[in-house]
Amino acid sequence: MPSNSKPKHPRGNLYAADCPSRAVLDHLTSRWGSLVLVVLLERKHRFSELVRRIGGVSEKMLAQSLRALEGDGFILREVFDTKPPMVEYSLTALGKEAAAHVHALTQWVERNVSTVLQARERF
Amino acid sequence: MPSNSKPKHPRGNLYAADCPSRAVLDHLTSRWGSLVLVVLLERKHRFSELVRRIGGVSEKMLAQSLRALEGDGFILREVFDTKPPMVEYSLTALGKEAAAHVHALTQWVERNVSTVLQARERF
DNA sequence: CAGTATCCTCAATGATACTG
């Protein structure tokens, strides 16, 4: 029986303008989203911890990035009914996989930034 | 002699708001830049080939993305004085390293997009 | 072919103030 049936888990195609994989990649590589993923790869963090660790991020943008990543199933949001209130953000299994790739890229950038700056001077 | 000298190639710090590594990461993960890198990992391409392969990109944004990546030393731009004119874009050694990480991420996204879409429905 | 120049629009981002 040759496979003329459709695959159960169709692969995305980032070259297609209308493929939803575009939005997923955008969330993972967004300005603040990528940094959030890398920080959470280390350990779970509270909202205010994330604000302090990620230099320059506003609460608004952080909350927005967190919700996008939570919606995609990359991040777990746990609310504790204490006072003052506490919310902890951590990576799901899916999020850890994605974050590992993002982390590899961010590490590479941090190691090679001076090489890039030298290239810019010659440009 | 303990190292009280400064490192020759200081490491970037993406958590610092003013670190230039932020801009480098932005170029590599930008909407069109990331797709350009992955396409060029396959082989060198002409400008019009890139336009056709990357669905939805405008000439303006493609040119802008290419210049940013060229400026960072990731892409080599070769102009051939023929008629009609021909310009070929390829990855530098540095660009191949960066693109490999981006490619790993894009591949992961394409393979897992359906899982993400299911997570979104539950959200 | 491989772009650049110009105009235009809107969504992303930031600043500030406020709330449960």
Added chain:
DNA sequence: CAGTATCATTGAGGATACTG
């Protein structure tokens, strides 16, 4: 603490026309 609401800004991005 962990956000939301509102307003203001601006830069990304698209459409169109034009050029070497």
